[in-house]
Amino acid sequence: MRYVIIGAGAVGGALGGRLAQAGHDVVLVARGKQYEALRERGLVLQTPDGVHTHRLPVVDGPEALGTLRADDVLVLSVKTQDSAAALAAWGGRPVAGGGTAALRLPLVCAQNGVESERLALRTFQRVYAMCVWLPATFVEPGVARADGTPLTGILHLGRYPEGVDDTARAIAADLERSWFEAPVVADVLHWKYAKLLANLANAIEAVSGVLTSKEGIALFQRARAEGEAVLAAAGIAYTPKDEEKRIRADKIRFEPFDGSPRGGGSTWQSLQRGAGTVEADYLNGEIALLGRLHGVPTPVNDVLQERANEAARLGSSPGATSVAELTAAVDARCA
Template identity: 65%
Template sequence: MRYIVIGAGAVGGSIGGRLAQAGHDVVLVARGAHRDALREHGLRLVTPDGTRTHALPVVGGPDEIELRPDDVLLLAVKTQDSVAALDAWSLRAVGDSTAGESLPLICAQNGVEGERLALRRFRRVYGMCVWLPSSLVEPGVVAAPCTPYTGILNLGRYPAGADDTLRRIAADLEKSTLLAPVVPDVMRWKYAKLLANLANAVEAVAGPLVSPEARVLVDRARAEGTAVLDAAGIAYADEAEQEELRADRVDVVPLPGAPRGGGSSWQSLSRGTGSIESDYLNGEIVLLGRLHGVPTPVNETLQRLADSFADGHRPAGSMTLAEVAALLDAAG
């Protein structure tokens, strides 16, 4: 199988680099300065076991590559960029068929909306719950600081189940320093990750979540999220299951020359992209709360706050925790 990584940033670059290191056929899809650096210098992947440069094919979009029946599309763009990517790739020819009709597409994304968007355009959609702390250090350079595994990638067919294609993909990932459990209920794991990602907005606007005050704000957002999922009857993996899966498998270690940055939302603000995924993290809880009659003032406020930071190109971490707390208190 050939893996086409659509969005070769922090997560996509880490997965693509590890697959390439294990000898798998990989094509990276990227834009702008990152694409140019990948083409000129290769993908430099910094990990606890050293730094390796992978000279891989790099394309800017589907019009630059001829798709094959053995291709696997790995969608690793932020959810807010999904529709454009899915539209661009789904109609591309694969022999007498199209990518949407015949190729497997894996949503390696935070949140739970990517799979629904994909299923409108692709027949064979798979969910991936990504536990892979990583960062795009500079164009062409990705840091993945976890050991002994680079990440844990729970895999399942969407909306549920598994198949032989998925098991082959998981086997390739397992040979690539990535733990890839095949599960029949991948969305249960992705909803659990959604609850964890409600903290992203707090980190993005107010910096590292290391103080007791930060934890209080995060706990408020997650308590609201849990109440909403319970009211909606949506299952999610509990903390004990998650801890058992991650225990001693993804320990973060310092990497020389690659300081640990914040999470995905913090990175979006730091790079000044002008967009952020809060509409599909905190906003997912807001949506479900409105559908099921559960108030969500904390997540509504965090969603608006993160969106305003992205729209105004405000620096990541430039608000104090006290200021964020005051806004949440005023919201009720």
């Protein structure tokens, strides 16, 4: 199989780099400065076991790749706010032997949140959900960093909305030869909703800085409790925290390997590089949406969503607002 990584940033770069390092066929898809750097200098993946440079095929869109192969696997790793455009661009592409990508090819959503799979299933017939537990950072154009060892990531994978098949097993086998653990599970959404609850911290981290203070952790606990109440009202099951801990155990450790401190998560990174948008609408906003559908107030996540989006619009740096100020805004909304 050939892996077409649509969105070769932090997660996409780590996936593509490790797959290529294990001998798999990989094409990277990127735009702007990232595309230029990948084309000119290759993908540089910094890991605890060394710095690896991969000279891989890179394109800036589906037209540049031409007719897709029948054994292609499309891996969607853009932020969710960019999913609709990417799905529209790739879905109609012709595949060797006839048909289109949306009709014939598997599409794996390697993203936070649960919305991209729903968007994809409107047009793609073979959609797979991936719960991405992969600590990775976009360092600069062409350079990604993956801090985990001995595994680079744990990637639960399954058919969307549920089930498993031979394609999922084949993808997982390739990933497991590439420094990942990739459990194939019929209830992959249970893992994705559990990750959604954890990702409610992303907005706090981006707006107020990397979560280390008691005040920041307390605010996250309030956001998570709200999320758990919403999922209960909606009848949505998710993997319990003790099971997450048991499955992941100490399979991924963070070991400093170049002296530079670890930054924040995906939303923090979007603010840091001035992307102009963040994925809060599909994290905290997912809880807000479900809360409105099921009659559960979500003032904490409402404020976090609003403040993260505002920071992105204003081009604010990560941590520009104190935790105390953010907590005060939440308290005022809850009053």
